[in-house]
Amino acid sequence: MLLREVEYARPASVQEAVRLLSDQEGARALAGGQTLINVMKARAASPDALVDLNGLDELKGIDLGSDGTVTIGAMVTYSEVIGSAEARARPILGEVCAQIADVQVRNRGTVGGNVCSNDPTNHLPPLMVSLGATMHITGPGGERTVPAEEFFLGVYMTAAGPGELLTRISVPPGKRDGFASVAIGKDGTCIVNAAASVNGGARVALGCVDAVPVLLKTDSVEEDAVRAALQGANLDPPSDVHASADYRRHLAEVVAVRAVAQARGKS
Amino acid sequence: MDVKVTVNGETYERDVEPRKLLIHFLRDDLDLTGSHIGCDTGNCGACSVIVDGVLLKSCMMLAVQADGAKIETVEGLARDGELNGLQQAFSDHHALQCGYCTPGMLMSATALLRANPRPSEDEIRKGIQGNLCRCTGYVNIVDAIKAATE
Ligand SMILES: Cc1cc2nc3c(=O)[nH]c(=O)nc-3n(C[C@H](O)[C@H](O)[C@H](O)COP(=O)(O)OP(=O)(O)OC[C@H]3O[C@@H](n4cnc5c(N)ncnc54)[C@H](O)[C@@H]3O)c2cc1C
Ligand code: FES
Numbered sequence: 001m002l003l004r005e006v007e008y009a010r011p012a013s014v015q016e017a018v019r020l021l022s023d024q025e026g027a028r029a030l031a032g033g034q035t036l037i038n039v040m041k042a043r044a045a046s047p048d049a050l051v052d053l054n055g056l057d058e059l060k061g062i063d064l065g066s067d068g069t070v071t072i073g074a075m076v077t078y079s080e081v082i083g084s085a086e087a088r089a090r091p092i093l094g095e096v097c098a099q100i101a102d103v104q105v106r107n108r109g110t111v112g113g114n115v116c117s118n119d120p121t122n123h124l125p126p127l128m129v130s131l132g133a134t135m136h137i138t139g140p141g142g143e144r145t146v147p148a149e150e151f152f153l154g155v156y157m158t159a160a161g162p163g164e165l166l167t168r169i170s171v172p173p174g175k176r177d178g179f180a181s182v183a184i185g186k187d188g189t190c191i192v193n194a195a196a197s198v199n200g201g202a203r204v205a206l207g208c209v210d211a212v213p214v215l216l217k218t219d220s221v222e223e224d225a226v227r228a229a230l231q232g233a234n235l236d237p238p239s240d241v242h243a244s245a246d247y248r249r250h251l252a253e254v255v256a257v258r259a260v261a262q263a264r265g266k267s
Numbered sequence: 268m269d270v271k272v273t274v275n276g277e278t279y280e281r282d283v284e285p286r287k288l289l290i291h292f293l294r295d296d297l298d299l300t301g302s303h304i305g306c307d308t309g310n311c312g313a314c315s316v317i318v319d320g321v322l323l324k325s326c327m328m329l330a331v332q333a334d335g336a337k338i339e340t341v342e343g344l345a346r347d348g349e350l351n352g353l354q355q356a357f358s359d360h361h362a363l364q365c366g367y368c369t370p371g372m373l374m375s376a377t378a379l380l381r382a383n384p385r386p387s388e389d390e391i392r393k394g395i396q397g398n399l400c401r402c403t404g405y406v407n408i409v410d411a412i413k414a415a416t417e
């Protein structure tokens with residue numbers, strides 16, 4: 001498909017990228033392109049200019065801090081997470097990235113693009129919420145950080161607003177995490193998914209049931225407590241060809257229980 | 268924009284509009300029609316090529332993003348008119364019917380065998396997960412890739 005005419009810029013620094021993005025209203029950041037180029041083909045998005053983040057070393061790299069915090073650059077690909085010794089400090093990161101789509105998409109798709117597109121069926125938004133990650137944002141006004149649970153604002157909308165860039169994500173130390181989903185085919189698009197982190201109680205973030213990940217916190221990690229939290233959450237998930245709202249609500253409870261059980265099984 | 272790439276060892280320089288996808292650049296500008304367009308949505312993998320050692324779907328990359336890159340496509344697999352081992356194994360094992368998916372399958376298998384010269388059947392199936400075939404049912408494709416490692 002021929003895209004609509006578009007300008008293209010390859011900035012040399014994050015600072016220049018931010019300037020290009022804030023100078024022109026119709027400018028959009030291009031990360032892995034695994035969502036953006038497809039929505040441009042469909043004319044669901046028609047940016048006037050693309051600001052290519054590929055090649056910005058400042059947005060690359062995975063760092064393991066002395067306290068165990070894993071910091072991931074926004075332009076790190078899923079394949080790079082899977083292959084990274086540093087990311088293995090929080091094993092769920094690589095485990096979930098390995099469930100996204102296929103080799104080719106994993107080689108191009110980026111951690112930053114995945115959370116910034118905030119497609120409700122994506123894998124990483126609920127994961128980052130359950131892990132209590134911190135999102136680092138840079139814009140014309142400087143740098144700021146936002147907790148993952150406040151980062152996701154609506155379908156395709158995040159706290160990284162126009163003219164701003166997500167630069168990196170910090171994930172605190174931990175090991176007792178789980179992720180469960182029901183997908184359309186193996187490693188396909190999720191019909192519903194849940195990420196869980198256990199540390200005393202549980203943090204369970206559900207995907208595909210609302211515009212943004214739904215975070216539930218329980219004091220107990222017992223199955224009854226997780227089921228009770230789900231039932232008390234009054235989920236109002238969408239209906240589509242893959243699942244009715246009722247069925248999706250049922251599946252949400254199933255995957256939440258599985259994700260917590262997986263997290264509890266780890267030491 | 269000026270784009271300079273090396274495809275299968277040959278250098279090409281062209282003036283390209285930023286909106287042109289890499290797959291169209293290869294097929295329409297360079298006349299390398301081995302790589303196919305199946306879905307144009309990123310699902311089928313018929314457009315798979317290797318760019319600077321990375322397997323990707325060329326319908327989701329702009330040609331201008333490949334400036335300076337070394338690209339490998341299905342046309343580069345055979346040497347002096349002789350099929351390479353992987354291609355011969357596809358032929359021997361009837362790993363294609365209509366052949367539409369074959370260029371992408373071959374590039375995915377090439378990338379897989381480079382990273383993992385002795386893959387298990389499970390690893391082969393994971394390696395071609397991004398390539399859809401509407402004809403064969405995959406069994407013969409998996410057999411061919413396995414045979415190419417022997
Ligand atoms: C066949 C197929 C199957 C897929 N299946 C799944 C799946 O099962 N699960 C899943 O999670 N994903 C899936 N995806 C989507 C894929 O993971 C995308 O890579 C991801 O959604 C977007 O990441 P990207 O790097 O490609 O970003 P792009 O497509 O380049 O960008 C996406 C959006 O985010 C913005 N953006 C990107 N980076 C930044 C940044 N640093 N700061 C601010 N804004 C930014 C862009 O401007 C754009 O609006 C699939 C994609 C394909 C093609
Ligand atoms: S044409 Fe590129 S994935 Fe189908």
Ligand code: FES
Pocket residue numbers: 362363364365366367368369399400401402403
């Ligand atoms: S041989 Fe026809 S699509 Fe694979």
